[in-house]
Every structure is written in C-alpha cells, then in structure tokens.
Amino acid sequence: MTLEINHLKKRFDEHQAVDDISLSVNKGDMFGMLGANGAGKTTTFRMIFGLIDPTAGSVTWDKDRLSYKRTHLVGYLPEERGLFPKLTVKEQLIYLMRLNNMKKPDILREMRHWLDRFQVPEYENKKIEELSKGNQQKIQFMAAVIHKPELLILDEPFSGLDPVNSDMLKEAVLDIQKQGTTIVFSSHQMRNVEELCEDLIMLKRGKAVLQGNLKTIKRSYGMKSISIRADYDLDFLHSVPGVLSLDKRKDGAIVKVESEDIAESIFHHIAKKGFVRKFEVEEPSLHDIFIDKAGEDAHE
C-alpha cells in the first residue's frame, strides 16, 4: 500500500497551483509537506482524495484512485478547522463517522477511548461551540482518526495548540503511525517536521524545490550555519565572500555560509583577530532551509 503521486499538475486559469509534483509514501511512513501559504499544499491534499481533479498526472493509493467508494480509507484534518457548532461531540462524530461506513456502537466505543486519552471524557454531550479552540481541535483530530484510516492527511495539525496539547497530539500521531497508518502532514512549524518526518517535500508556488530524506537533505545541503562566540565585533565578516547572513547575538553571532569551504576561510579570518570562545559548524536547521528555499513566498 503506497501513496503514489505522478507528475501531478493543477491549473486554475492563469494560476498554476500545483506544478509537476511526484512523490511516493510507503505504508507506515510519515511524510512532511512544507511550503508557505499558497504553495499548493491544500490543493495537493484535495487532489489526493479526489475532491478536485488534477489537470494532469495521477494520484493513487494502493494502485487505485481514491474515488468516493474508498474515501473511508482516508482520514483528513483540514487546515481550516470546522465542525457543526450546534451539534454535540457525540452527534457530530456519529454523523461524520457514519459517512465513513462505521457502525454506531463502534463509533461510540472509539469516541470514548479517544476522549479518555485526551483527558476530556466530559465533553461527550457538549456542543462544539461551547468548547475552547484547543479542545475543538482534539475533536477535529478524532474526526480524522476514529474510523482507523489507512492513510491519514493532517493539514497543519499543531497550529494553535499550547505546548501541552501539542505534545499530546504528537504522541497520538506517533501511536497511530506505529499501528501502520501512513501519514502525510503539512506544517509551518519546522521543529515538528524535524521531529516526526523521515521524508519530506518542500513546495514553492506549486513546484517542488526540495525533496527527499530529511537527514540526507540536511547533510548534503550546501549551506552551513556557524555559531561563533568571541569578545570582539564580528561585523567584518560581512565582507567575506560566501557569507549569506550574519545574525548578531549578545556575545557572538550565527553566520550562514554557502558551503563548508567558506566556513574554513571564516575560521582563518577570526583566528587572526583574536581569541575564539566557540566556533561550531552546524548542519542547517530545517527552518534555515525553509527560509532559504521558500522564503520569498513567505514574505509576500
């Protein structure tokens, strides 16, 4: 059971929303989809379960299109959260899960299991509009996983959650993955992606600007980040060729450079100046890579 996306394209008139994306996610993997707002993540998700038709290319799950006959195999947490505000948690989940071919007793059993797990069993008969945003999100998450989908799509699952709830949800996601569910998720929070994903794709204006295994990407990514602590002013490093940015801190700076060679030349420059308390060449964080690759869009 693999999610295969082949040369997927979607065009709305003049606007190329998704431009030639190919990827494959194996069963039980957790796949990250990164990109600034408007990069094409949600459109890609919508094409995965056939909500909109691609202009070209194909999406298959287990070698077949995800038509409406098979949508119960997919769980979806949309970026724009939404539940029926006037229905209780129970009514809500019964209706939504029935649409996924679940029987009522199974729904109730699973619902209570999850409410217990999220430590909110008293919400069963509460209306959604009475719950806080964070708690609504827990219910929203339940609506994506109660029917035990084979493929789970989480669009920005951690946005708007406090650290405690964020960790609780992260644990839940990892548990679901352990049970063999394939998970595709998008996030702006790079820390979460670094923690959870093995493979990822980074989109910019519908195109894949970066794709592959997270560790490999980081190791082979030219850009390095150097953390320096020294007692003198480091501004002169601006003039060194190959320096991308200089981020001054209290007692030093973080310097981004094009490659490891540049790091070496910087080391020589500094050594001439005086004593260096700390000089560490780090692999770039996903955050740095994101800014580097998709940054322009993010500032639009």
Next chain:
Amino acid sequence: MNNFWTTFTHTASRRLKSKAFIFATGIMALLIIGILNLNNILGNFESEETEDTPNIAVVDETENGGQFGAMLESMEDGSYNYVHFPDGSVDDAIEEASGEDYEYALALFGHPSDLQAEFYGEGSDFRVGQEVNQDVQRAKETLVTSELDLNEEELAMIFNPVTFSELPLSEQGEVQTQESHMQAYWMVYGLVFAIYLIVITFGSMIATEVATEKSSRVMELIVSSVNPVTQMLGKLMGIGLAGMVNLTILAGAVWLGSYMSGEEFLQMIFTEVIDYSLIIYALVFIILGYFVYGGIAAMLGALVSRAEEVNQAIQPLIFLAMIAFFISMYGLNAPDTMFIQALSYIPFFTPQLLFLRIGMGTVPISEVTLIIAILVISAILINVLAARIYKGGVLMYGKFSFKNGIKQALKISKKEN
C-alpha cells in the same frame, strides 16, 4: 447510496427535531384551526352582546292602507324584527330608531305596483339595506299576487326555476360551469400559492443550511468523505421530507379546523370543490417544482461563504417565484391565452401554469406529457449543473458574486481526465 441515506436521515431528523420547526408548525396549525373557526369564536362574543335581532320601525303610508306594514311584521323567518306603527309618521319612526328600542326605520310610499321605500339607519353593515330590500320585495310580490287572485298553479308557473343545463359541443369537450370553474379556480390558486410559499421558505432553508455548513467549515470535512452531489441530493430530499411532514400537518389542521367549525361552506369544499384527480397533478407539480427551485437554492447556498449572504444570493430565485406567482394570478382569468400556453413550457413556470391550464381548461394529454417531460428533463439538468457548481462552490471562500462565483466554482469542479 449508503452515504445518501446517512445525509438524508441526518438532515431530515435535524430539521424535524429542531425547536424552530416544531414551534413554527404547531403555531401555524393552531392558527389555521383558529381562522377556520373564527366565526364560532366571534359568535361566542357576539351572542352575549346582542341577543335579539335588530328592530325596525315600519311606517306604512302606501295606498294599501297598512297592509305592507302588517305583512312585514308577520314575517318571522327574516333576520329582522319589523314592528308596524299603524298611525305613526315618518318622523316618529326616525325618532324611535334614534332611541334604544329600534335600530332602523323604514318608510313605505306609493302604489304597490310602484312601491317606494326609504330606509333610515346607521352603522357599518352594508348588508342590512340589501336584506331589508329583499324582505320588502318579497312582501310586495306576495301582496300583488294575492291581489291579482292567482291560484297556486299559476303562482308555480311564475316562480318555478328554469332547468338550465350546460353541455359540451363535442363528446370529449368540457364545459366550464360555474361549479367546475370555482373548483379549479380555488385549487389552482391554492397550488400557486403553495409553490410560492415552498420556494420562499424551503429555498432559503436549503441555501442557509448549505451556507452554514460552509461558514462553519465543516463542509470540507464532509465532502472529503461524501460526494458533494450525493450530499446535495440527500440534503434536498431530507429538507423535502421535512417540508412534506410540515405540509401534511398543515393540511390535517385545515381538515380538523373545518370539521370542528361545522360550517357547511367549508365541508362543501371538501366534498364538492376539491377535485381529487387534480390533487395528483398538484402533488406531481409540487415535487417537480421543489427539485427545480431546490437545486438552484442549493447551488446558490454553495456560492456564498457566510450565512448572512444567503438572503442576497437567493434574491433571483425569489424574484423568479414571484414572477411565476403574478403570471399565474393573471392566468387565472385568461387560462387559454397564447401567452400562458407559451410560458407553461418554461420549467420555472410549468408547475404553476400547466396546472392552471389543466385545471381551468382542457389540455390534450399529449401536450401534458410533453411539457411534464420537459420539466423532468430540466429538473435533472438543473440539478446536474447545480451539483457541478455546488461541488466547486463548497470549496470556495471569498466575497459573493454571481458571475465570478459560478465561473470559479465550475473551474474548481472541472472534470479532467
């Protein structure tokens, strides 16, 4: 199919269980029963205030010497109590009528063959004059015939009504008698009004329901597991069922109300005025009309992002229903005109106008079949198109605009490969 039933039962049960629905239906039903029994209810109040029939002071100054006055006084079955003042003058009678005992005064002059009557009175009831006129006329007929010395047979010869029957020219033809005209008139009127009400209430109900699901953003979740087309039809049918329940209860209220009122007029409506063969047509047209207008309402609901914009969005639909309503009102008096015939082919007007033509005249069965076929096909086409726009529309958020909205929705739902 499974998801269709889930959506259908969910929609219908949410509607039927909602307090708004229960109260609205209950109050409407009570109102109907109340209005139908208005006469009894008002009667209860009135009977306490004026128990007696009004008294009328009669002064007879005809050449017959008081015979009219005596005759009017002897009439007991009328709605008025005539009291003869044999020696009084007109002024006396008017004075009496201004007092407490008498409400009106009546003065009669002239020869019986050329009788003149003056009726003095005050008040808002215009029928009094007519009724008194009839009473005087009756008194005059009785007196004159007895003066002419006519016997029973001769009297019968004068007063026996003519046997008048209306027959069609050809065997298949139909003649519009007053009875069948009134029958069709009220049936058509009722149906036209019912369709208008259904479009306005259920049209906005459908659109609001769709827009609410959109604005709460639960729509995206729903359409990720149900085909929007299935969902739209489930919703249409679910609200339609709730509407049927509502209509049935109201029809029951009408029946119960008129049964309780015991008024012959209302019971006559059930036994004589309602043509039950027309009822079948009415049901067919209501259902088809519901799908034509409901499909569009669902589509319009899908084009807006917030429930507040629904009223603006369904405006054109309401105008359409209003135009159909006014054309039908005109058509009631001219069912055979070319204008009405031509318009009855347009799906938005077919339910009202074809029913009007069937009810008020004769439409060849072939033509009825043709027009209904057009209506069914357009109902299907409208719903297919509405479903396409719905499918794209439910994923679309932003400012509402018809032209761009429809264009954009079709773009999103575009079928490709």
